[in-house]
Amino acid sequence: MTVFTEETRARAREIIARYPADRSRSALLPLLHLVQAEEGYVSPAGVEFCAEVLGLNKAQVGAVATFYTMYKRRPTGDYLVSVCTNTMCNVLGGQEVYDTLSEHLGVGHDETTADGKITLEHAECLAACDYGPVMTVNYDFFDNVDPQTAVGVVDELRAGGRPMPTRGARLCTLKEMAVQLAGFADEREGAVADGGPGEPSLRGLRLAQQHGISVPGFDPNTPIRSKAEAEKAAAEAKARAEAEKAKAEPAAPAVQAKGGDGASAPTGVETATPEQAAGSTTRDVKAPDDTSPQVRTAQTRQPDAATAVPDAPGTKVPSDPVPPAPRDAQEAEAAGVAANPPAGDAKPAGDEAGAQERNLKEAEAGKGATGTGPAVASETGGQK
Numbered sequence: 268m269t270v271f272t273e274e275t276r277a278r279a280r281e282i283i284a285r286y287p288a289d290r291s292r293s294a295l296l297p298l299l300h301l302v303q304a305e306e307g308y309v310s311p312a313g314v315e316f317c318a319e320v321l322g323l324n325k326a327q328v329g330a331v332a333t334f335y336t337m338y339k340r341r342p343t344g345d346y347l348v349s350v351c352t353n354t355m356c357n358v359l360g361g362q363e364v365y366d367t368l369s370e371h372l373g374v375g376h377d378e379t380t381a382d383g384k385i386t387l388e389h390a391e392c393l394a395a396c397d398y399g400p401v402m403t404v405n406y407d408f409f410d411n412v413d414p415q416t417a418v419g420v421v422d423e424l425r426a427g428g429r430p431m432p433t434r435g436a437r438l439c440t441l442k443e444m445a446v447q448l449a450g451f452a453d454e455r456e457g458a459v460a461d462g463g464p465g466e467p468s469l470r471g472l473r474l475a476q477q478h479g480i481s482v483p484g485f486d487p488n489t490p491i492r493s494k495a496e497a498e499k500a501a502a503e504a505k506a507r508a509e510a511e512k513a514k515a516e517p518a519a520p521a522v523q524a525k526g527g528d529g530a531s532a533p534t535g536v537e538t539a540t541p542e543q544a545a546g547s548t549t550r551d552v553k554a555p556d557d558t559s560p561q562v563r564t565a566q567t568r569q570p571d572a573a574t575a576v577p578d579a580p581g582t583k584v585p586s587d588p589v590p591p592a593p594r595d596a597q598e599a600e601a602a603g604v605a606a607n608p609p610a611g612d613a614k615p616a617g618d619e620a621g622a623q624e625r626n627l628k629e630a631e632a633g634k635g636a637t638g639t640g641p642a643v644a645s646e647t648g649g650q651k
């Protein structure tokens with residue numbers, strides 16, 4: 268079993284110190300990169316190390332390590348060659364590049380050459396569709412590759428060379444890259460790439476300029492306000508709008524009489540956004556939506572609801588307006604529940620403490636882990 272070096276342990280302490288004391292488990296992702304930097308993959312010893320320094324159990328660490336593809340569960344080569352075979356790259360020849368490399372190297376997906384130099388994998392979209400087909404070596408890009416150039420890159424790597432990526436930093440080994448992903452700078456000269464975006468990434472902007480397309484009323488020099496500033500400005504604008512509305516209200520009946528249909532005519536203040544009411548010159552710019560995500564979700568799901576506000580925890584829900592189902596339908600539903608006990612433990616997700624307490628109680632009562640299913644059946648049967 269690997270004993271991690273003092274340097275790794277010191278770096279682990281440094282990573283953990285970056286997080287609030289009661290949030291140290293958030294350091295797990297960089298710590299997994301750190302152990303990968305020492306061993307080339309996340310070994311059982313690496314999982315145990317992370318669990319130990321973060322006070323987690325190995326199952327919790329393993330659940331994270333097996334979720335993300337950047338954490339390797341088997342020893343890798345010095346260079347991880349990832350070929351994008353997703354939609355855009357695929358139609359441009361990405362699969363052909365992958366197949367050629369696979370045949371040339373004699374390895375398949377997630378396999379390493381016998382000399383320990385190259386691990387090959389096919390990858391989902393690498394977020395560089397404008398340069399497809401693309402492949403990366405230790406996450407540095409080689410753009411617009413074809414089978415021949417891809418073979419040239421891996422041959423050079425196996426011969427001890429370090430070809431320059433199309434853009435980005437100089438190549439390093441996968442272990443060196445893992446150190447950077449753990450949050451430590453690459454100190455090599457020229458290791459940090461610079462330069463602006465390439466022409467393919469700017470193509471949309473160029474076309475928009477060429478055709479005079481722009482967002483109406485958008486001022487690129489508009490300062491970005493902090494949330495607190497935005498909330499304060501919105502509250503002030505709302506107060507001003509309400510004051511204006513209160514002043515204008517006595518005139519409303521006359522407007523209604525003129526309209527003749529009983530509907531309130533717009534006063535000009537009611538329909539203005541807070542920014543317009545505040546005299547903003549950028550009238551075409553939509554006001555920021557400060558509605559909470561929960562309220563927005565509720566409004567989307569029930570656009571016709573009078574008040575589409577989600578229930579706060581502990582809120583008493585008014586009685587269900589839907590009339591109760593006929594008795595025979597209730598009986599049919601109860602029979603269905605009895606015949607189909609819920610999968611798993613049927614307990615709500617994310618309630619670890621509650622689940623543990625319930626498991627304890629069930630164990631004390633002599634029930635098994637699947638006690639919920641039969642209990643539902645027997646309860647349902649009792650109702651019948």
Ligand code: FES
Pocket residue numbers: 351352353354355356357391392393394395396397399401
């Ligand atoms: S599909 Fe290959 S980078 Fe997006």
